[in-house]
Every structure is written in C-alpha cells, then in structure tokens.
Amino acid sequence: MSSGLHAKSAVAAALAFLLLVLSACRPIVAPRPPVEVPFETIVDEEWGTGLYDAYTQDPHLILVTSESEFSLYAPYILPEHLSLVRNIDFSKYAALMLLRDMQGGSKHQVVIESITKGDDMLVVRAQFWEPAPGEAAATVQTLPYHIVRIGKAYTIESTKLELQSYPVHK
Secondary structure: OHHHHHHHHHHHHHHHHHHHHHHHOOOOOOOOOOEEOOEEEEEEEOOOOOOHHHOOOOOEEEEEOOHHHHHHHHHHOOHHHHHHHHOOOOOOEEEEEEEOOOEOOOOOEEEEEEEEEOOOEEEEEEEEEEOOOOOOOOOOOEOOEEEEEEEHHHOOOOOEEEEEEEEEEO
C-alpha cells in the first residue's frame, strides 16, 4: 500500500510541477515600439506675445483637441496666428503647442523636431535655440512658441505628454 501511496504522491507532485511550468510559460507581451507621429508646422514664432504669467512651468506643452479648448490658449498667440490654428479641422487633427516663457533676448526659438507615440504617451523632442555665447542679440523680451498639427488618431482622451528638450546655440 505504501508503494501505491508513494506512486500517487509522485504523480501528484509531477502534475503540480507541470502546472507550475505551464503557468510560467505564458507568453510575455513586449511593449510596442514607439511610432513616429507625422506632424505639420502651423506656426513657429520667435517673438510671441501673451499672458505667460499663468504658466506654472516653462516650457509648457499643450495638446489641444477642439476649438473650444484652443480658446483657453488664444491669449498666448499672436493675433495674426489665431486664424491659422482655428482653421485646423479638429474632427481630424489635434494641435500640439509648445510655448516658452519670457526670454530676455532675441534669437530664442522653439523647434519641435520629432513626436513619437507609445501606448498612451506622446513624446515630443524639441530644440530650444538660444544665442551662442558672445553672439549679438537684441535685448528684448520674447515669448517663442511652436504649434504643430497631428492626426487625431494619435491621441486618446487620456494621452500623456512628455517633453525631451535640449539647448541649441545658433
């Protein structure tokens, strides 16, 4: 009887081991690689205007998915650029706005160079141009911004934004 019990215990142990191995062999789903998001520049402005006092951070990256949303940010845009953004067909596209706070001189510019999309994240890579050390620049206050249009298919309601930026001396 003990050999029958021993055989049953061995079978039970083998089955438990097999279940453990099979449960560990579930396929691992690798994260999808980021997808390059095509974009079109609507306006790239060095001088800018507006009420940047409201910003809590510099730079400010904003995803705008409707004209009513854009109305909240219209005071930050030069009047001659308002119609360019309002003419975006927000049923097909979204606007991505990258705004810098007040800069103490000319030759400061914001340039979005690429946008990639992960599962729920848009990663925006941008250059922040500034004058090279010793380069002559007008002593004026500027508020540079870059606004681009992307396909609305690249956005979801809970899209998170990440900015990766670096200075460029021009």
